[in-house]
Amino acid sequence: MTASRRLPLLLIPATLFLLVVYVWPSLGLFRNAFNEVGPTGAMVEAWSLETWRVTFHDSFTFELTLNSLWLSAVSTLIALCLAYPVSLFLFRTDSRFRGLLAVVAILPMLVSGVVRVFGWLAILGDRGLVNTTLQSLGLISAPLKLVFNWTGVTIGLAESIMPYMILALLAGFGRLDRTLEEAARSLGASPFRTFRRVTLPLSLPAIALAAGLGFVLSMSAYITPKLLGGGRVFVLATEIFEQATTNTNWPVAAVLAIYTLVLLLALLVVSNLVARRLQR
Amino acid sequence: MTGAGRVLSSFAALVYAMILSPIVVVVMLSFSADNFIVFPPSGYSLRWFQQLVGNGPLLAALWLSVQVAAVVTLLSLAVGVPAALALAKGRFAGKAALTSFFLAPLLLPTLITGLALLLFFSPLKLTATLPGLVLGHMTVTVPFVIRMMTTALANLPDDIEAAAATLGATPWRVVRRVTLPLATPGLIACACLSFLLSFDETVISLFIAGPRASTLPVEMVRYVEGRTDPLIAALSVVLIVATLAVVLVVERLVGVARAVGK
Numbered sequence: 001m002t003a004s005r006r007l008p009l010l011l012i013p014a015t016l017f018l019l020v021v022y023v024w025p026s027l028g029l030f031r032n033a034f035n036e037v038g039p040t041g042a043m044v045e046a047w048s049l050e051t052w053r054v055t056f057h058d059s060f061t062f063e064l065t066l067n068s069l070w071l072s073a074v075s076t077l078i079a080l081c082l083a084y085p086v087s088l089f090l091f092r093t094d095s096r097f098r099g100l101l102a103v104v105a106i107l108p109m110l111v112s113g114v115v116r117v118f119g120w121l122a123i124l125g126d127r128g129l130v131n132t133t134l135q136s137l138g139l140i141s142a143p144l145k146l147v148f149n150w151t152g153v154t155i156g157l158a159e160s161i162m163p164y165m166i167l168a169l170l171a172g173f174g175r176l177d178r179t180l181e182e183a184a185r186s187l188g189a190s191p192f193r194t195f196r197r198v199t200l201p202l203s204l205p206a207i208a209l210a211a212g213l214g215f216v217l218s219m220s221a222y223i224t225p226k227l228l229g230g231g232r233v234f235v236l237a238t239e240i241f242e243q244a245t246t247n248t249n250w251p252v253a254a255v256l257a258i259y260t261l262v263l264l265l266a267l268l269v270v271s272n273l274v275a276r277r278l279q280r
Numbered sequence: 281m282t283g284a285g286r287v288l289s290s291f292a293a294l295v296y297a298m299i300l301s302p303i304v305v306v307v308m309l310s311f312s313a314d315n316f317i318v319f320p321p322s323g324y325s326l327r328w329f330q331q332l333v334g335n336g337p338l339l340a341a342l343w344l345s346v347q348v349a350a351v352v353t354l355l356s357l358a359v360g361v362p363a364a365l366a367l368a369k370g371r372f373a374g375k376a377a378l379t380s381f382f383l384a385p386l387l388l389p390t391l392i393t394g395l396a397l398l399l400f401f402s403p404l405k406l407t408a409t410l411p412g413l414v415l416g417h418m419t420v421t422v423p424f425v426i427r428m429m430t431t432a433l434a435n436l437p438d439d440i441e442a443a444a445a446t447l448g449a450t451p452w453r454v455v456r457r458v459t460l461p462l463a464t465p466g467l468i469a470c471a472c473l474s475f476l477l478s479f480d481e482t483v484i485s486l487f488i489a490g491p492r493a494s495t496l497p498v499e500m501v502r503y504v505e506g507r508t509d510p511l512i513a514a515l516s517v518v519l520i521v522a523t524l525a526v527v528l529v530v531e532r533l534v535g536v537a538r539a540v541g542k
Contacts, residue, residue, distance in 0.1 A: 007370035010362035014382060017359050017422060021415050022385055022393075025400035029392070032399055082295045089292035092284040101296075103527070103536050108299055110527055110536070112480045114500045115516040119302025121508070122309050127318045129305060162299065191285065220389030222483050227504055237391055244395050244487065254399070257392050264389070 033254035043250055051251040061256070065263070068235040071150065071225070072218035075157035076165075079214050080207065083162045087169035088199070091176070102170075109163035117227045120156045121147055148230025156224040161217045165210040172206020204278040212271025216264050236260045303520060310513035317508050328514035338515060341499035348410065348495060349478040352417045356474050359418075360425030361467070365455065367426070368433035379430070385423045393419055394487035401488055408490025416488050417478040424477060425470055428539060432466035433459065465533040472526045473539060 036044045036051060055061055090102055108116055123129045124146035131143040146152055180202070184194045222237045229238070236256060244253035284292070305319060310328060312321035332338065367379055385393065397416050398407065406412035436459065444454045460467070482497040489498045503512055530536050 007366045008372050010366040010370075011378065013359045014363035014422060014426060015378075017418065018382065018385070021397075021400075022419050025393075025396035028399050029396040082298065085288055085291045086295045089284045089288050092288070094284075099531075099535070103531060104296065105299065106536065107527070108303070110476065111303060111523055112497060112500075112516075112519055113482060114497055114504065114512075115306060115519060116302045118500075118504060118512050118516060119304075119306040121504070122305045122317050122319045122513070123301060125317055125319075125508075127316070129301075129319045132319065159299065159302070216389075220391050222391050222486075223501065227501065240391060240395060241486070244398055250399055253395055257395050261388075261392055 029254050029257060032250050033258055035251045035254075037249060037251055041249070051255050055252055055255045055259075061259075064234060064236050064239050064256075067233075068219055068237070068260075069263075071154060071157065071233075071235060072215045075154050075161065075218045076211055076214040078154070078158040079162045079165055080211055082158070083165040083169060083210065084203075084207070086162075087166050087173060088203075090166070090170060091173040105166050106163040108159065113160060113223045114227070116160065117156060117224060120152065120159070120228060124152050124155065147228055148232055150229075150233060152228040152230075153225050153233050156228040157218050157221055160221065160224055161214040164217060165214045168210035168213050169203070169206050172209060173203060175206075176202050205275040208271050208275035208278055212268055212275075215267055215271070219260065219264055219267070236263075306513050306516045307520070309510050310517040312510045312513070315509060317510060321510075328510045331511055332514045332518075335511070337494075338496070338499055338503070338511075341494050341496040344410070344413075344493060345479050345496040348413045348417060349475045351410075351414050352421055352478040353471050353474045355414065356418055356421040356425045357467070357471060360422050361429050364426050364429035364433055365459070367430045369459075382426045383423050385419050386427065390420065390481070390483040394484040397484060398487040407488045408493045410493060412488050413485060413493060413495065416484045417481050420481060420484070421474045421477050425474055428470045428473070429463070429466065432463055432470070432534070436462050469530045469533040469539055472530050476523065476526055 033051065034047050034049070036046045036048055038044045086105055090098065090105065093101070095101065121128070125131070126143040126145075128146075130146060131140075134140045135143070146155075176199070181194055181198050184198045185191070189197065220237060222241055225233050225235050225238050226241070237260070240253050240256045240260065243249045243256065309317065309319060309321065311324045311326065312318070313323035313325035313327060314321050363382065367375065367382075394416070397412075397419070401407045401412050401416075406415070440462065441454050441458050444458045445451070449457065480497060481495075482501065485495045485498050486501065489495055494502075500512055500515065527536055530539055
């Protein structure tokens with residue numbers, strides 16, 4: 001059939017589109033990292049490592065890196081502790097609402113991020129749900145500072161990455177063999193012991209992959225740190241955006257973007273290696 | 281041992297409450313009578329919905345977002361579905377490599393894509409224009425359409441197509457009269473989700489939008505940064521209802537978990 005030989009021609013529009021609007025701009029980003037910023041703040045075309053030298057001699061870059069890594073680690077850990085039981089529940093339940101429950105678990109991923117951030121402002125704000133409840137119970141006298149700081153950003157980020165981690169865990173649980181758990185139970189192991197000695201070890205690869213995903217998503221999140229941080233939380237993502245737009249310092253933005261990307265790639269490689277090792 | 285057990289089920293219920301709390305709170309807040317974000321509200325009214333109808337900039341942004349999302353959806357299907365067809369049905373050298381090339385943009389954070397597009401569009405004067413926003417959103421939707429439709433088309437039963445071909449239909453006729461009609465539920469679901477992806481796209485838009493052309497999520501971010509009143513809650517309710525409608529359509533057609541998962 002000549003037509004099946006002509007089938008690959010259908011790939012041409014998509015390939016051209018991605019080459020022009022994706023690959024070429026990405027190369028442009030790379031190119032910009034080797035330009036310099038002149039004394040007036042204007043960009044100077046060059047092929048130098050000056051921007052890299054300046055950026056990495058700045059202790060602020062180091063601080064941003066630590067902030068990003070720490071924030072992502074804590075958010076991922078919280079999200080994992082919450083996502084794991086939900087995924088296990090969804091994997092095991094024989095409720096006829098299972099399909100609906102799965103959709104509800106990943107619903108936040110389909111609702112605009114700005115809407116969810118706004119919801120957190122109403123829950124964690126000075127006159128929000130948490131503070132009014134605690135005050136009416138007489139537990140606190142002055143409102144707790146829960147937003148426009150690291151606490152708010154961590155909570156918001158954990159919630160926003162949870163749906164993705166639930167999906168990753170569910171995909172990983174597919175390989176969990178129920179008969180092994182049943183064997184342990186019938187041999188007299190308590191439910192907790194069965195979980196600790198059978199279920200948990202078997203799901204470790206899924207945990208590693210989900211944690212890797214959550215970490216990468218938190219590192220590259222911008223909206224949550226920006227809005228729930230209220231300008232007081234500085235991470236790599238917020239700095240890249242500030243440098244690119246407010247400061248129009250493209251070379252520095254490009255250097256930080258490439259640096260962040262390298263960090264993310266390293267993290268992904270590590271989490272995949274860990275998952276593969278745990279699989280054996 | 282069947283089912284999930286009581287301890288696990290109650291813990292899951294708690295987490296569900298946490299997952300849903302921002303959305304529930306936003307809905308209640310939209311009916312607030314207060315001037316600020318106070319929860320629970322001291323009284324209820326429809327004043328913020330009335331304010332919303334009178335808010336020119338937000339309505340203009342909403343209209344632009346709808347236009348952008350509609351154009352993005354049409355163009356992404358036009359570019360993505362043929363590619364998906366080739367990847368699902370074709371046998372040629374380099375198919376695996378091409379597939380990863382098409383899906384790569386989904387792995388890169390939109391923060392990086394947005395920055396790259398800002399640097400690319402600025403000299404071309406495409407920032408803060410409708411074509412610029414459309415092209416920017418398509419870097420997300422085209423790979424998404426290719427991924428979703430390749431799976432959908434590959435999962436179609438081969439025998440009906442084979443029967444049509446044996447009965448003398450030309451390959452293009454098979455695609456037009458058999459493959460695409462069979463794939464219609466998937467196509468509609470894919471169009472819905474592309475629309476949603478473009479409509480909700482925030483980070484890329486923040487990089488390339490401007491005062492002349494600003495989408496709804498960008499205007500919402502600017503509003504939340506500047507002021508704290510329940511207006512955005514009222515707008516959010518409208519968006520949540522619209523999103524739920526789309527999600528229900530997709531769920532009926534193909535299943536949301538499968539569509540967004542992989």
